Amino acid sequence: MMLKGKTAIITGGGTGIGAAVAARFVAEGAKVCIAGRRESVLDETIKSLPKGTAVKCKGDVTDPSDIERIVKTAVEFGGTVNVLINNAGAGAEGSITGTSIEEWRRIVEINLVGPFMLMRAVIPYMQKAGGGSIVNISSLASLRAIPHGNAYCTSKAGLNMMTMQAALDFGGDGIRCNVICPGFIFSEMTEGRFGQVAKDNNIDLNTLMLKVFNDVPARKAGTPDRVAGLCAFFASDDSTYVTGTVIPVDGGLSIMDPFPLCVKNADLSINAEK
Numbered sequence: 001m002m003l004k005g006k007t008a009i010i011t012g013g014g015t016g017i018g019a020a021v022a023a024r025f026v027a028e029g030a031k032v033c034i035a036g037r038r039e040s041v042l043d044e045t046i047k048s049l050p051k052g053t054a055v056k057c058k059g060d061v062t063d064p065s066d067i068e069r070i071v072k073t074a075v076e077f078g079g080t081v082n083v084l085i086n087n088a089g090a091g092a093e094g095s096i097t098g099t100s101i102e103e104w105r106r107i108v109e110i111n112l113v114g115p116f117m118l119m120r121a122v123i124p125y126m127q128k129a130g131g132g133s134i135v136n137i138s139s140l141a142s143l144r145a146i147p148h149g150n151a152y153c154t155s156k157a158g159l160n161m162m163t164m165q166a167a168l169d170f171g172g173d174g175i176r177c178n179v180i181c182p183g184f185i186f187s188e189m190t191e192g193r194f195g196q197v198a199k200d201n202n203i204d205l206n207t208l209m210l211k212v213f214n215d216v217p218a219r220k221a222g223t224p225d226r227v228a229g230l231c232a233f234f235a236s237d238d239s240t241y242v243t244g245t246v247i248p249v250d251g252g253l254s255i256m257d258p259f260p261l262c263v264k265n266a267d268l269s270i271n272a273e274k
Helices: 016-027 039-048 064-078 101-129 150-173 188-200 205-214 224-235
Strands: 007-011 031-036 054-058 083-086 132-137 175-182 246-249
Touching: 007 016, 007 064, 007 101, 016 031, 016 039, 016 083, 016 224, 031 039, 031 064, 039 054, 054 064, 064 101, 083 101, 083 224, 101 132, 101 150, 101 175, 132 150, 132 224, 150 175, 150 246, 175 224, 188 205, 224 246
Parallel strands: 007 031, 007 083, 031 054, 083 132, 132 175, 175 246
Antiparallel strands: none
């Protein structure tokens, strides 16, 4: 029960990493407010958790009024906000010239402006409580450029720096801010991307996945619960002297050369019949 007595906001809490974090936090004694745009998946996650441990709040992290409502819901449910997990995010492919201004702004609004607004809203509660923990879910694509990843890579790299800035500015208030950079984690976004790549290259999806994960040093795929465990550590009092870190959760993928984050338009050299 390493999180007993803590209240956490988890964005993108209905599926994937967000849902796994919610389950782990509740198991460790926390109360959670899960937020997201799709009420149906939020309902499913709430149903999977013990009664009275979680509350939902339908909302869009790019909408300031929704941000206010999410924080209000969490405070009314748990009394304050001790932990913020900024997990909601969106992906897009395109170079600078291949991305519309509207699409670029949309990705930056979701991946960077949304976390900024939530951090700005919850930090005063953490200051009153004598401290807190903010965990921003970034990406390995924030650490090295990938083909056709301009908006996504830029927004996630900005999220890393914003986290480090907050760690510097609010460390004296007992507020810790850390970044997790997942590699290939099985989630709706990742599975959709791999499915499209397989289709574009006329390759069986299982063959593609086998090739990718055979190249990961850990020789296995990432799952949301493997990210949730690190989130629980950062949220707990066991990490009171850990702040400003940027940590990959990737099975060792980031130590490799080349860095195989994007297979779009690559020569995969795979015969689907083999």
